Each structure stands twice: as structure tokens, then as C-alpha cells.
Amino acid sequence: MTTAVWARLTPDKVAVVNPDGSSRTFAEVNAVANKLTRLFRQHGLGKGDALAIVCSNRAEFVEVQAATLRSGLRITPVNWHLTADEIAYIVNDCEAKVLVGEARIAVLPEVVAQCPNVVLKLAVGGPIAGFQDYEEAIAPFDGSDIPDPVLGNQMMYTSGTTGRPKGVYRENPPVTPSSMYALRGYDENSIQLCAGPAYHAAPLAFDIRAAMGAGAPLHFLDKWDSELVLRTISEQKITHLHLVPIMFQRLLALPDEVKAKYPVDHVKYIVHGAAPCPPEVKHAMIEWFGPVLSEYYAGSEGGAGFTISSEEWLKKPGSVGKRPALLQVRILDEEGNDCPPGVPGGIYHQLPPGGGFTYFKDAAKTAANRVGDFFTMGDVGYFDEDDYLFLTGRNAETIISGGVNIYPQEIDNELIKHDAVADSSTVGVPHDEWGEQVKAVILLKPGYQPSEALAQEILDFARKALPSFKVPRSLDFVHDLPRSEAGKVQRNKVRAPYWEGRTRQI
Structure with missing residues (x-):
């Protein structure tokens, strides 16, 4: 209940700033977390029960996170860009009894129709059919600190290489020691930026949970706009933030006269990971912001604890850290x-x-x-x-494009439903900005001939079933796909020719 501690020590300090500029103080966030906890308990929900949240970057995300941390509930943030069926699968699989959804996400009525075990549905940002209004639902409850908090948990989903996404479950919730914030340079003047999606494991850990733990104001941005990000960093005196390499590249691509308008010498700590960073990009960022970049190597499953400072990295360019x-x-x-x-x-x-x-x-x-x-x-x-x-x-079973994990088997499962497709092997191919780009490699059924028109038809077919970030950006036809003795397509062999001549295969 670090939010409760900060609410007691600095009640009027801003805790969250929304993309539209509205804000909540630590006292306000804390009161809502207590009200939510009492609402959950009224519905018989407590330790071990699950909550799913389908919501963009806004204060309610932080309030719900704070509530689960004191109510014993396990939170699963869901990528709101997924299709209705994909969201419903995660809501059901994580065994959510609470669903917090945002009105801007149009598929939510279709989602809840497939989720019979949800007992409490809360709508933020406007009405959703079948949901209670978030503010109205918590209004009757007391906002004072609950006397018997129970530490909650979280479970992130990582998509499966051969099927549906899977939750990464830890029986014992990890707790970040307060000393970690001191090591990252947090103090009473620190200000955090969250420029990535709150539902993603890295912004959730390094932006949202870090700000909550360190008692730092958190500024949310709703979508990427390079100059807006840089202006926010400069004008709001952002000291701490998490970025991925494609964000570095887009900031660096701003015209020199734009970059010159926004001083950044107050930034203390930029943490990055999620995708490999080209050395020339990292060199340029260090030259611009100073030696404030800290790289990590981990995933939703965790990791052994690899980190590397700017100073170390300059001695070992390309490394992700020393053996822990x-x-x-x-x-x-x-x-x-x-x-x-x-x-x-x-x-x-x-x-x-x-x-x-x-x-x-x-x-x-x-x-x-x-x-x-x-x-x-x-x-x-x-x-x-x-x-x-x-x-x-x-492993060829994972594509990382712009810091987002994409699992090709999920794409193949849709492409092979097209009447012309005998088999499919989706792979990641090199892309200067995104790192990797999604390409479908297609084997046609007898009677069909490769053509631009057919390629476009197959891609249009994929768009009907897949969220946009998973749809292949290009398609190649082949006469054969390499297979193992067991008959399984060998995706690594399909991928290899596109990476030929490169020292790094990621």
C-alpha cells in the first residue's frame, strides 16, 4: 500500500496527469482505491480472485492497480487493440470476476457476452452497455484506508508460439524494495513519463509501478507523437521514463531545429529494453541525453537480472549486461x-x-x-x-516489431483459413525502424497461381480476423516449405534467407 503511504505523507501532490491535462492527487487516488476495495468486498471478492482491465493510459488504470494491491485481487491488463474474441479469451482464461473497461473500446459489449463468470463490470470514460458507471459504483463507499489490506498480485499474458496466449503466473507477488528507487535516482523532485501502453509489462513496471512506489507524479501520453513526447519531457521536467528503440529512432529523426527547442539536461534515467537497440541509435541517444540510459534484458517471464549502464555499454557496445x-x-x-x-x-x-x-x-x-x-x-x-x-x-517462433512481441503461429492459424492457402509460415524480416516486420510466406493449393491480386486478397482476409499490428506487411509465395521429418514446417529455415549476410539475426 505505498499509495496509502504517499497519500499520508504528500496528500496534495499530483499522482497522475491524464493525456488531456486533468490530474489526480495521491489522496484522491488512494481514496478511490479504498472505495474500489470495499466495492469488491461487497461482491464477495478478495484474495486470489481475478480482475481484468481493458483501458488506455488514464488515471483509472492507476486507481484500479492500487486497489488490487490492497484487496488481494490479481490484475491482468489486456491489450485493448486485440479483437473481441482475443480479449474475451484472456478475460475467461485469467478467471476474471471483475472487468474494468473503457468506453472508447467499442468491442467490449461483444466481449462481455462471451464472459459469463464476470460478476462486476465497471465502465470508465462513458457508458458501456451492461456495465456500471465506475464513478457511480464507488460513490457510496468510504474512501478512508481499509484496516486490513491484503497484498494483491498481477498476471501478464504472453502469446503462445503454438496457440492461445498464456498467463505468466507467480504464486508470490514480487515486491520492489524501496532501495531500488534510490538506485535509479528517484527523489522528491522526480517526475515520471509513461509514453508506452499501460497494459504492456515494461511500461507497467518501469513507469506506472515505479511512480507509485517512488511517490513521483506520473504523466500519461495517449499515443506516440515524437514532438509531443519531447515537449512533454522538456516542459514537464520529466526525470524518469521507459522507452523502446523505435521510440529512440523517432525522437532522433526529429529535425535539429525541433530538438533544439526542448532542453533535456534534467533527465536522470531512461530505461529501455523489449527489443534490441542498434548500437548507432544508442550512441546517438547517449550523445543527446547524456549517459542516463539503462538497458535491461528480461521478459514477461522474468530473467536473471541483466542490466547495463551507459558507461558500461560504451565500453561493451551491443551488450545487454554482465552475468548477474x-x-x-x-x-x-x-x-x-x-x-x-x-x-x-x-x-x-x-x-x-x-x-x-x-x-x-x-x-x-x-x-x-x-x-x-x-x-x-x-x-x-x-x-x-x-x-x-x-x-x-x-527462436523463429517470436517476432519483435517495434518492441511488441508477435507470435507467428497465431497469424498462420488465420491465413490457412483462406481458400487458396495450403500452408503458411509467417516470419520476421529485417526492418531498419521496427527491427522486424511481419511477412507471410504462403504455399498455395493446387489450381491457384501467385499474383499481386491474390496476395492482396489474402492480406485483406487476414485484416478481418487479426488486430492491425499482427497483419503481415508483405507476402511471398513459395513452391515448397521446409519441413522436419515429423512434417512440421521449419520456420527457422523459412526465416534464414531474409537475414542472410547479417551478423545479428534480431
Whole structure:
């Protein structure tokens, strides 16, 4: 209940600034969190029950997060750009009994029609058919601190390589020690920016939860606008923020005269990860903002604790950090043998004491990415002679485009429904700005001939079933797809020709 602590110490300090400029103080956020907790309890909800939130970057997201942290509920933020069926699947799979949704998300009535186990539906930002108004629902309740808080949990979803998304479940919720905020340079004058989507694991951890824990005002932006981001950083005196490499590239692409208008010498800490950063881009950011960039290497499942400061990185360009002291990391070849320094292999992170995470209700998927007490996120890399880790590739079953994980099997599952498609192997191909771009590689059924018109027809077909960020940006036809002895398409072999001649395969 750090929000309650900050509400007591600095009640009138701004806690959240919405994209439209309206704001909430710590006292106001705290009172709403207490009211929500009492509302949940009135519905018989408490420790272990689940809540899903489908909402853009706005103060209610923080209020609901604060409420789950004191009510014992487990929160699952959902990507609101997904289709109705995809959102409904996550709401049902996480076993949500509470659904908080935003009126701007038009598919929510269609979602709740598929979610019979939701007992409390709250609408923010306007009316939604079948939902209670958020403000009206909490109005009757007392906003004073509840006397018996219960620590809540969260469960993020990571899409499956062969099927539906899976929740990354931890029985014991992780707690960030207050000393961590001091190490990141937070003090009473710190101001946080959240320029990425709140539902994503990294902005949630490094922007929202960090601001809540450190007692820093949090400025939300609703969508990316390079000059608006830079102006906000400069005029609002932002000191801390999380960005991904494509955001770096877009800021750097601003005209020099625009960049010159906005001083940034007050920025203390820019944390980045989620996708590989081209060294020339990171050099340019450090030259502009100073040595304030801190890179991490982790995923929704966690990681062993890789971080690297600007100073270290300048000595080891391209590295994501030195071998951590507390948890072990192994580089394994395809036979499960440890690789020597300089030789790439699969990266395996040691699970923390207590077992770390499991994939929610999927023991088989949990076991599939384990080797003993170690797990992998599908990345390939090597340690150099000084124990610094360098990433060189990734399992072909994951595409990272603009910092967003995309799982090609989900796309193939839709493409093969087209009458002309015999088989599909979607892959990530190189793209200078996005890192990777989604490409569909299609094998046609007999009787169909490759053509631009047919390619466009297949892509239009995909747009009807997939959210826009998953729709392939291009399509190639082939006469054959490489297969294993078991008949499975070998996606890595489909992907390889597009990356030929590149030292990094990510």
C-alpha cells in the first residue's frame, strides 16, 4: 500500500496527469482505491480472485492497480487493440470476476457476452452497455484506508508460439524494495513519463509501478507523437521514463531545429529494453541525453537480472549486461551442452528460489521451456571473455516489431483459413525502424497461381480476423516449405534467407 503511504505523507501532490491535462492527487487516488476495495468486498471478492482491465493510459488504470494491491485481487491488463474474441479469451482464461473497461473500446459489449463468470463490470470514460458507471459504483463507499489490506498480485499474458496466449503466473507477488528507487535516482523532485501502453509489462513496471512506489507524479501520453513526447519531457521536467528503440529512432529523426527547442539536461534515467537497440541509435541517444540510459534484458517471464549502464555499454557496445551475481545463466547448444565464451547458444535463466513462474493452467508449456531449474525465452546469445552477454538471435517462433512481441503461429492459424492457402509460415524480416516486420510466406493449393491480386486478397482476409499490428506487411509465395521429418514446417529455415549476410539475426 505505498499509495496509502504517499497519500499520508504528500496528500496534495499530483499522482497522475491524464493525456488531456486533468490530474489526480495521491489522496484522491488512494481514496478511490479504498472505495474500489470495499466495492469488491461487497461482491464477495478478495484474495486470489481475478480482475481484468481493458483501458488506455488514464488515471483509472492507476486507481484500479492500487486497489488490487490492497484487496488481494490479481490484475491482468489486456491489450485493448486485440479483437473481441482475443480479449474475451484472456478475460475467461485469467478467471476474471471483475472487468474494468473503457468506453472508447467499442468491442467490449461483444466481449462481455462471451464472459459469463464476470460478476462486476465497471465502465470508465462513458457508458458501456451492461456495465456500471465506475464513478457511480464507488460513490457510496468510504474512501478512508481499509484496516486490513491484503497484498494483491498481477498476471501478464504472453502469446503462445503454438496457440492461445498464456498467463505468466507467480504464486508470490514480487515486491520492489524501496532501495531500488534510490538506485535509479528517484527523489522528491522526480517526475515520471509513461509514453508506452499501460497494459504492456515494461511500461507497467518501469513507469506506472515505479511512480507509485517512488511517490513521483506520473504523466500519461495517449499515443506516440515524437514532438509531443519531447515537449512533454522538456516542459514537464520529466526525470524518469521507459522507452523502446523505435521510440529512440523517432525522437532522433526529429529535425535539429525541433530538438533544439526542448532542453533535456534534467533527465536522470531512461530505461529501455523489449527489443534490441542498434548500437548507432544508442550512441546517438547517449550523445543527446547524456549517459542516463539503462538497458535491461528480461521478459514477461522474468530473467536473471541483466542490466547495463551507459558507461558500461560504451565500453561493451551491443551488450545487454554482465552475468548477474545472484542467479545463474547458461548458454546451451542444441544437445544441452554448455557453450564456451564467444560461442552462441540458447540462453537459459535460473529460476529464483521458490520456482519463479508457471504458465497459468498449462503444465506442458511450463515444462517445455525448462532445463532443470532453468528456463528460456527463446533468445540466442553468447558471453564474451569478460562475462558480458550479447544477443545474436532468437527462436523463429517470436517476432519483435517495434518492441511488441508477435507470435507467428497465431497469424498462420488465420491465413490457412483462406481458400487458396495450403500452408503458411509467417516470419520476421529485417526492418531498419521496427527491427522486424511481419511477412507471410504462403504455399498455395493446387489450381491457384501467385499474383499481386491474390496476395492482396489474402492480406485483406487476414485484416478481418487479426488486430492491425499482427497483419503481415508483405507476402511471398513459395513452391515448397521446409519441413522436419515429423512434417512440421521449419520456420527457422523459412526465416534464414531474409537475414542472410547479417551478423545479428534480431
